Amino acid sequence: MLQLLCTDEVRAELKWLAGELGMERDQEVLRERLTAGLAGLPGDLVLGPAAARLRVWDVTGGEESRTHTREALASDRYLRLLDALEGLLRRPPLRAGAAAKPARTMTRAVLKEYDRLAGSVDHALELPPGAARDAALHQARKQAKKLRYAAEVARPVLGKPVKRLGKRAKGLQQLLGDHQDSVVAQETLRELAVAAHAAGETAFTWGVLLGQERAGARAREEGLPSVWRTVSDPALRAALTP
Structure with a gap:
C-alpha cells in the first residue's frame, strides 16, 4: 500500500x-x-x-x-x-526547530501566516471590482483562516496578544467568507434566471435577489479596509515580535 x-x-x-x-x-x-x-x-x-x-x-x-x-x-x-x-x-x-523554545517557534509560525495574509489582502485591494478581485478575496479568506488556526494553536504559549490576533482574523475570515458565498450565490441566481426564462417563466424574482446579493457584496468590499486595519494593527504585531 x-x-x-x-x-x-x-x-x-x-x-x-x-x-x-x-x-x-x-x-x-x-x-x-x-x-x-x-x-x-x-x-x-x-x-x-x-x-x-x-x-x-x-x-x-x-x-x-x-x-x-x-x-x-x-x-x-x-x-x-x-x-x-x-x-x-x-x-x-519533527524538524530541528521542535527542540527550540515554544514561544520563539510559534511566534515565527504565526508571523509567517500574518505576512502571507497581508500580501493577499494588499493584492486584492489593489484590483478593481470584478472576477479577479473576487478570486483574490477568496484567497485572502483562506489565508485569514490559516492565521486564525495558527493563533489558536499558539495561544497557550503566547497568551493575550495572539488571542486578540486570532479573534480579529476570525472576523476578517467571516467577512470574506460571506463575500465569497455571495459571489457563488450571484452565479447561481443568474443560472436560475436563465433557466426560468428558457421555460417561459418570469426571471424577475431572481433578478431582484441578484441585485440584493451584488449590493451586499459591494458593501462588504467597502468595509474590508476598516476590518483589515484592526488585524494589521502595528501595535498588535509588535506585541508578537520577539
Whole structure:
C-alpha cells in the first residue's frame, strides 16, 4: 500500500478530501442562503413558480453532491489517507526547530501566516471590482483562516496578544467568507434566471435577489479596509515580535 511519507503530501491529500466533501456542504450553505433570500422578499416581488424552481435546483444539486461524497469516502485514495494520518501520528516527522523554545517557534509560525495574509489582502485591494478581485478575496479568506488556526494553536504559549490576533482574523475570515458565498450565490441566481426564462417563466424574482446579493457584496468590499486595519494593527504585531 502506498505510504505518504511527508507532511506536504498529507496536506495535499487533505486538501483533496476537503474539496470532495465540501461540495455537499457548499450546496447546503447555498440552499439556506437562497431560501432565506426568497422568503425575505415581499409577496409582490415573488413572481412565478420561484419556490418550486429552487426546490428542483436543490434536489438535483443535492443528489449530485451526496453521490460525490459517497464516492470519495469509498475510494482507495481515502483509505490510503487514513493510513498516512495514522502513521503521521505514530511517528511525526519533527524538524530541528521542535527542540527550540515554544514561544520563539510559534511566534515565527504565526508571523509567517500574518505576512502571507497581508500580501493577499494588499493584492486584492489593489484590483478593481470584478472576477479577479473576487478570486483574490477568496484567497485572502483562506489565508485569514490559516492565521486564525495558527493563533489558536499558539495561544497557550503566547497568551493575550495572539488571542486578540486570532479573534480579529476570525472576523476578517467571516467577512470574506460571506463575500465569497455571495459571489457563488450571484452565479447561481443568474443560472436560475436563465433557466426560468428558457421555460417561459418570469426571471424577475431572481433578478431582484441578484441585485440584493451584488449590493451586499459591494458593501462588504467597502468595509474590508476598516476590518483589515484592526488585524494589521502595528501595535498588535509588535506585541508578537520577539
